[in-house]
Amino acid sequence: MTSTMTATAVTTPDPDTRGAPTLVRRTLLDSAYAVSAFALALPAFVLATVLVSAGLALSVLVYGVLVLALAVAVARGFARLERYRLRTMLGRGAPTPAYLCPREGDGLLKRTITPLRDPQSWLDVVWSLVGLVTGTLAFSVTVVWWAAIGTGATYWFWQQFLPDGEDDGGLAELIGLGSGAFAESLLNAAIGLVALLTLPAAVRAVTWLHSSLAWGLLSSRAELQQEVRRVETGRTAARRAEADSLRRLERDIHDGPQQRMVRLGMDLGRARRQLEADPARAAVTIEEALAQVGETVEELRSLSRGIAPPLLVDRGLRVALEDLAARSAVPVDADLDVPDGLPPHVETATYFVVSEALTNVAKHSGAASARLQVRDAGDALLVRVEDDGVGGAHEAKGHGLSGLAQRLLAVDGTLGLESPAGGPTVLSALVPTGGAVGR
Incomplete structure (x- = not known):
C-alpha cells in the first residue's frame, strides 16, 4: 500500500554537557518529576478517556472520527510535554518519533484520518491512559517520604499543640519504646532519619518506573525509526559509491x-x-x-x-597499507596497529580511505611529508592521515573526499577533516568493526 503522507523529522536533543548532577540536585529533580507526574497524568487520563469513549460511541457518525482525531491530538500534546520533562528534568534522551502527516493538498477528511492511521498516535493515547497508574504511585511514594522527613524533623515542636487525653497512647508506647513526649519525639525523629536516608533510592525507583514506561511508549519507536533511516542511508550511500566507482573505472579504462x-x-x-x-x-x-x-x-x-587490490586479498590489510605508504609520491611515516580478524568490508573501506587520502596528499597538498596512523579503537578502526601541506582541503562535491565520505557512510563510518589555510591537514576516519576483531 502506498503511503499518502510524509513524516515529521525525528528530533534528538543535544547531549547534556553540564555533567552528572549531585545527589541532592538529583533527588530534588526526581521528586519534582514524580510529584508533577500525577498533576499531568490525571488530566491526560480524564481527557483521553472521555474523548476516546465519546469518539467510539459516535463512530457510526462522521463526528466520531472528529472526536477521535481530537483525542489523538490531545494525547500528542501530553506526550510531547512528557518527552520535554524527560529531557529537562531527568536528562534522559527522549527523541520524538516521526509522526505521519498529511500531504499538501489533502482534503479535510484525509487530513483528519491521517493521525488515526499513525501507530505512534495510539501509543500516545495508551500513555495518557496508563500513565496515571505509575504517576499516582510516584506521587504517593514521594509525598509519603517527604512527609515522613518533615514530620520527623518538626514533631518535637508541634507535638505540644496536640490534645493529650488520659487514655491516649502514642506510637512509641504501642511498640514498647516508652511513653511521653520525649519518646514520641525520638521515634518520629528516627523515622524521619530513615526516610531521609532512603529518600534518594525511593524517589529514584518510582521515577525510573514512570519514566521507563513513558520512554517505552513515547520514544522507543524513534530509535527504531532512526536505525531504519541509518540503514537506508547506508544502503543509498553504498549504491552511490558503487555507481561512482563504476563510472570512474569506465572513464579510466576509456582514457x-x-x-x-x-x-x-x-x-x-x-x-x-x-x-x-x-x-x-x-x-x-x-x-x-x-x-x-x-x-x-x-x-x-x-x-x-x-x-580489488590483490595485495589486500592475499596478504591482508597491514601489508597492503605498508605498500601504499611505500608507493606514495610523498614520504609517509606509517604507524600501523592493525588487528587481525577484521571483516572484509572493513579492510576494503580502510584501504580505500588511506589510498584516497595519500593520493590527495600527493596531488593537492604540496606537502613534503605525511604521517599515517591506523589503530584499533575498540569497536572501530581509527585512520588518521596528516600532512604538512598548504591546507584548504574540503569535502565539496566533485572532489575525492566527497566520494570517500560516501564510501564510509556505506559501512556506517564517519569522516573528519581539519584543514586550515596554511596547514596542516588532518584527515581522520572511524570505520566500525562490529566487534568482530580477533588478535
Whole structure:
C-alpha cells in the first residue's frame, strides 16, 4: 500500500554537557518529576478517556472520527510535554518519533484520518491512559517520604499543640519504646532519619518506573525509526559509491588502456606494412608496441588495485597499507596497529580511505611529508592521515573526499577533516568493526 503522507523529522536533543548532577540536585529533580507526574497524568487520563469513549460511541457518525482525531491530538500534546520533562528534568534522551502527516493538498477528511492511521498516535493515547497508574504511585511514594522527613524533623515542636487525653497512647508506647513526649519525639525523629536516608533510592525507583514506561511508549519507536533511516542511508550511500566507482573505472579504462590498445593496434598495423619495405623501421615500431604493451599492463594492474587490490586479498590489510605508504609520491611515516580478524568490508573501506587520502596528499597538498596512523579503537578502526601541506582541503562535491565520505557512510563510518589555510591537514576516519576483531 502506498503511503499518502510524509513524516515529521525525528528530533534528538543535544547531549547534556553540564555533567552528572549531585545527589541532592538529583533527588530534588526526581521528586519534582514524580510529584508533577500525577498533576499531568490525571488530566491526560480524564481527557483521553472521555474523548476516546465519546469518539467510539459516535463512530457510526462522521463526528466520531472528529472526536477521535481530537483525542489523538490531545494525547500528542501530553506526550510531547512528557518527552520535554524527560529531557529537562531527568536528562534522559527522549527523541520524538516521526509522526505521519498529511500531504499538501489533502482534503479535510484525509487530513483528519491521517493521525488515526499513525501507530505512534495510539501509543500516545495508551500513555495518557496508563500513565496515571505509575504517576499516582510516584506521587504517593514521594509525598509519603517527604512527609515522613518533615514530620520527623518538626514533631518535637508541634507535638505540644496536640490534645493529650488520659487514655491516649502514642506510637512509641504501642511498640514498647516508652511513653511521653520525649519518646514520641525520638521515634518520629528516627523515622524521619530513615526516610531521609532512603529518600534518594525511593524517589529514584518510582521515577525510573514512570519514566521507563513513558520512554517505552513515547520514544522507543524513534530509535527504531532512526536505525531504519541509518540503514537506508547506508544502503543509498553504498549504491552511490558503487555507481561512482563504476563510472570512474569506465572513464579510466576509456582514457587509459583503451587508448593505448588503439595505438597498439595502429603500431602493429604500421609494422606489418613496414616489415618488407623497411625491416629496421618495422623493428623499431615493434619495440615501441612492446613498450605500449608493458605500460598498458601496468595501467591495468593499477586499475585492478582500485577494484580489488590483490595485495589486500592475499596478504591482508597491514601489508597492503605498508605498500601504499611505500608507493606514495610523498614520504609517509606509517604507524600501523592493525588487528587481525577484521571483516572484509572493513579492510576494503580502510584501504580505500588511506589510498584516497595519500593520493590527495600527493596531488593537492604540496606537502613534503605525511604521517599515517591506523589503530584499533575498540569497536572501530581509527585512520588518521596528516600532512604538512598548504591546507584548504574540503569535502565539496566533485572532489575525492566527497566520494570517500560516501564510501564510509556505506559501512556506517564517519569522516573528519581539519584543514586550515596554511596547514596542516588532518584527515581522520572511524570505520566500525562490529566487534568482530580477533588478535
